[in-house]
Amino acid sequence: MTNPSIDVLGIGNAIVDVLAHADDAFLAANGIEKGSMSLIDTARADELYGLMAPAMEKSGGSAANTMVGVAGLGGKSAYIGKVRDDQLGAVFAHDIAAAGVSYGTPKATSGEPTARCLIMVTPDAQRSMSTFLGASASLCVDDVDETLVASAAITYLEGYLFDPAPAKEAFYKASNAAHAAGRKVALTLSDSFCVDRYRGEFLHLIETQVDVLFANEDELKSLYQTDNFDDGLQALRNHCPVAGLTRSEHGSVILWGDEVHVIAADPVDNLVDTTGAGDLYASGFLYGLARDMGPAACGQLGSMAAAEVISHFGARPEADLKAMATKAGLLG
């Protein structure tokens, strides 16, 4: 087995975020579940966009955000995800490449336009997402380059990939290729409603294929259908060797073989928008793991990157994460 040339390869739904402020009454009036991600069709996307406040567009996509964070910490990251050959597709492709992530998935030349996620940020900084999957749903097995997968220490997959059927197949191809090459497979459960939709498949995956799991408290509880975080934690210990379990302002709990580590959240002076918090936690954790750091360092890098991204609008880091980590003594 050769040494990996890439730290982390992310595979996910390639999405441009459309971010605007909204109040709780807007969410209620439009049937939007606070804090969650809902899938919407073209008609609903047009309707909801028409009702939204003036917005800004920033590249997003959960695994894509995570790969940008890995690159920002100084890691080598790559990304597989599908856009169309339209203006928003050009925006997505520009932004991820400009952030230093290797990205070469061919753009779709027909079919649905590039995916958009309409994100309402409420005054409490919570984000509620309505996603039109568009072209991202056409990611297929042909887009997964097994040589690329084999070259990455960790292949990181979104639970969201289970929503479009061809992407799910791509997911399995990548996971199998990673293990065939002796590499690690990481999964994020993405969203508690996503867990509801694919609980059986996720449980099977975790028991058989996942080396590193990311989940927040709601997702873990949903996975094991329990109201108790600790019950979920104990259930997971039997199946998954490494996990980063995030608990918002209460930090994270890390499963590391037989060990359990509790990591504090980094303080945030000005909480603006929680979009991307979980994605960037995964950036720090995965970078640490790919570079053979221990659980405390992995968790602390995750806490630091998450704190940066929630201190401004949008799901990708704006500060120099590597410099921040070096200043904080987490990187040499």
Add this chain to the structure above:
Amino acid sequence: MTNPSIDVLGIGNAIVDVLAHADDAFLAANGIEKGSMSLIDTARADELYGLMAPAMEKSGGSAANTMVGVAGLGGKSAYIGKVRDDQLGAVFAHDIAAAGVSYGTPKATSGEPTARCLIMVTPDAQRSMSTFLGASASLCVDDVDETLVASAAITYLEGYLFDPAPAKEAFYKASNAAHAAGRKVALTLSDSFCVDRYRGEFLHLIETQVDVLFANEDELKSLYQTDNFDDGLQALRNHCPVAGLTRSEHGSVILWGDEVHVIAADPVDNLVDTTGAGDLYASGFLYGLARDMGPAACGQLGSMAAAEVISHFGARPEADLKAMATKAGLLG
């Protein structure tokens, strides 16, 4: 003459801004004149975008930004400007309507894509703009509805409209229609290089048609080809009844018939991005003028709106300008 049903109608190049951080070395390496606006073609736009850092997209366009500010202060504003029927055109149309501005210019169904302005924001918060005019350059006389012009107390025109030839014709049609209806015509000189390109025409316009002029110090000096602000001010007094002359952190000087008023800049705790400062100064000034306020109130509303927009990324206000103005005692 009936009372106007609209406070201000803006006509300009309809543009989506692409904003990213850059350092001075980037500007130098790419031949970008700091603080100015340069026109670029498709090839240059693609090349420069490829070199830019990860960016965000926000609707822009000088007069469009100004109309959003007028609406934000509680005024009735409308806008005429051309986009294409593409994704960025949809973004522009959504954002301006969602901000409360009446906007109904038909989208171009063929030809160039929607205009983009690549904006590099340097650590000193200065913005340098490279504009691909695209579809905005196809604004033509047919897009100017004379009934709409006649219904507005003030029609506000961008100097930038002189760059595309058909838009210049639209400019004259609007100016003539406004005066025929007994309304006021306002002009912003837009950029000192723009003044260089059209000095003769601008001087003629100011001497014959412009009731209200907006210019910053560099533009005024360029107009009268002088190194001395006061010489420019004295020259302008002979030709234009009302003017708002902005001087960055030194505030503004207002010509008001025979009077000259000096207005302080509002303090800004956190200067982030000067994009839109002049546009939003014009918002406050024009709103005050349309509502028959005096020069001090017009200038103070302008200073307040400008201070808001330079305290964050992007050229459109994010705070509630009307509430801010009410709290500051500028509106009742």
